[in-house]
Amino acid sequence: MSISMVNERAISPPPLWIRPLARAAVLLARGIAKLSPERQFALLKSLRRGARASRADEAHRARNAVLFVSVMCTGPWCLQRSVATALLCRICGTWPEWCVGVRTEPFTAHAWVQVDGIPIDEDTEQIDCFHRMVVIRPRSRKEPSE
Template sequence: MSAPVVNERAVAPPLWIRPPARLAVLLARVIARLTPERQFALLKAVRLGARACNVDEAHRARNAVVFVSVMCTGPWCLQRSIAAALLCRLCGTWPQWCVGVRTEPFRAHAWIQVAGSPVDEDAEQLRYFHELVMIGPRS
């Protein structure tokens, strides 16, 4: 999966969020290797009981996972988006986790969003993507 990404430079996050961010990245690496059906089922189960994420929380989570892991930068959108969603969940919230495709040229991309707005992604480019899967917060 790959698509244009806006914010690839991470600002150093607070020290308290770095260990949970590393854990989220490790878990995301394992989840990203599962089949899509298992990924979706697992993420749907993990989101239960979490409140909806706000933009600041989602931005903080995405920034933290990009800061602590090189594998969450560049074209590694699946692992990055899963790690950011898991870090949000570790903090008690859940964003909308999305996967979409575009046909001309063919590309697949995964991202997180809050209230329909992508977090640290190029919204102009994402408008060409057809959202296939969206796992939002649910209590």
């Protein structure tokens, strides 16, 4: 699904307390990645309930932990990486903006997380070339039921 993006390795070892949570998020993400897109989106929308919006440092910490504990979340496996990052944020009580986008030349798709419209540890110039098809934002109190 992905093109090569920047920073696909952990920057530093994460704290010990978050590593088992990151492993759990990676395992869950592997299962979610096998679902149909409709089921993925519905499940992620339901999982975001009750979580506050992630801050950039929280999303960065989650992504770093996911990359540290799983080789399968490095390289071209952006869907599993982004879902695992969002799930780890959710386990910690927050939710980032989870995005899927496409570009046409060359055609490719990519999934990532962002906070306040700013991609977390991604090449922003490349991300700007993607048309965001799906964005699952933290649920606001004013948002109608879905």
